[in-house]
Amino acid sequence: xxxxxxxxxxxxxxxxxxxxxxxxxxxxxxxxxxxxxxxxxxxxxxxxxxxxxxxxxxxxxxxxxxxxxxxxxxxxxxxxxxxxxxxxxxxxxxxxxxxxxxxxxxxxxxxxxxxxxxxxxxxxxxxxxxxxxxxxxxxxxxxxxxxxxxxxxxxxxxxxxxxxxxxxxxxxxxxxxxxxxxxxxxxxxxxxxxxxxxxxxxxxxxxxxxxxx
Numbered sequence: 001x002x003x004x005x006x007x008x009x010x011x012x013x014x015x016x017x018x019x020x021x022x023x024x025x026x027x028x029x030x031x032x033x034x035x036x037x038x039x040x041x042x043x044x045x046x047x048x049x050x051x052x053x054x055x056x057x058x059x060x061x062x063x064x065x066x067x068x069x070x071x072x073x074x075x076x077x078x079x080x081x082x083x084x085x086x087x088x089x090x091x092x093x094x095x096x097x098x099x100x101x102x103x104x105x106x107x108x109x110x111x112x113x114x115x116x117x118x119x120x121x122x123x124x125x126x127x128x129x130x131x132x133x134x135x136x137x138x139x140x141x142x143x144x145x146x147x148x149x150x151x152x153x154x155x156x157x158x159x160x161x162x163x164x165x166x167x168x169x170x171x172x173x174x175x176x177x178x179x180x181x182x183x184x185x186x187x188x189x190x191x192x193x194x195x196x197x198x199x200x201x202x203x204x205x206x207x208x209x210x211x212x213x
Contacts (some may be wrong), residue, residue, distance in 0.1 A: 003137055004176040006092040007081040014042035023071045028139065036071055037180035044155060048079025048180060050169045051158030055110050055134050062106040062182065064133065066090040066099055066122065067114030072138040072151050076112045077181070079158075084170045085109075087181045106134045112151070115139035119148075 014022070017038040024035050036044070039065075057063060063080040065087060067073055080087045088106045090099050092114060099121055103111065111133040113119050119135070119142050126132040135148040144150065149157075 005081075005171075005174045005178065006180055007078065007171060007174060010045065010081070011042065014038040014045075023074065025071050028141075033083050034152060041075070044075045045078040045082060046164075046167070047155045047158035048075050049082035049158065050161040050163040051154045052079055052083055052085060052110060052168050053163040054157050054161050056106060056114050057085050057109050059173075060086065060179075061109045062086050062088050063109040064088045064090055064103060064108040065093065066094070066107065066118050067138055068092040068113070070138060072112070076136075081180060082167055082171060084174055084178055089181065089183060092118070094121075096124045100125045103133065105184075106182060110134045110136065112136050112138065116142045119144070 011136060015038075019037045019039055021035040022038040022041040024033055026032065027034050052063065057080075063076065063085050065073055065076055077087045090102050094102075100109070103126070113122055113135060115138065115183060119137055122135060123145065126135070129130060136154045137144060137148060137152055138151045140150050140152065142150075200204075
């Protein structure tokens with residue numbers, strides 16, 4: 001487990017800065033600004049990592065994130081890093097067909113989505129899959145179908161899990177050569193192509209202040 005790995009850096013920063021604010025965001029219901037401390041962020045990331053283990057995500061498998069910027073986006077991304085999975089961002093403005101292409105091409109195992117519009121797009125195509133990815137929805141106001149999860153329920157699965165040892169074992173195997181994220185960029189012709197970034201090339205959130213969403 002090298003200190004250059006993104007997950008290790010995040011954990012070290014969370015331990016160092018403790019109750020200092022890590023993230024600020026506007027509550028979608030009230031519009032009021034809220035804060036998440038580094039301690040709170042670390043706890044949620046650990047819960048997300050264990051939740052992904054409980055959903056059967058193996059090392060190297062892909063976790064999609066189809067949502068605009070919000071704290072849950074970062075928590076899901078870091079949770080994937082903690083278990084040596086690979087996050088696949090999907091542009092929040094993508095159409096259903098564009099999202100389907102990425103889900104299919106990356107063979108996504110778990111798909112996080114933002115709100116009702118993203119959820120409806122995803123459900124328009126994954127219902128035909130023999131084995132669809134597990135869908136976890138950030139916005140608690142979204143109307144879900146059976147077997148899908150709200151993000152808070154997903155975190156609770158992680159909190160109740162006893163997979164801490166599995167997360168630690170994966171982190172011990174972590175390497176700066178691990179693929180951190182698979183980013184699809186639109187070229188001038190043809191379908192988007194995925195390119196990877198490794199954790200040693202990425203920086204954690206601002207170590208001296210909070211990241212706003």
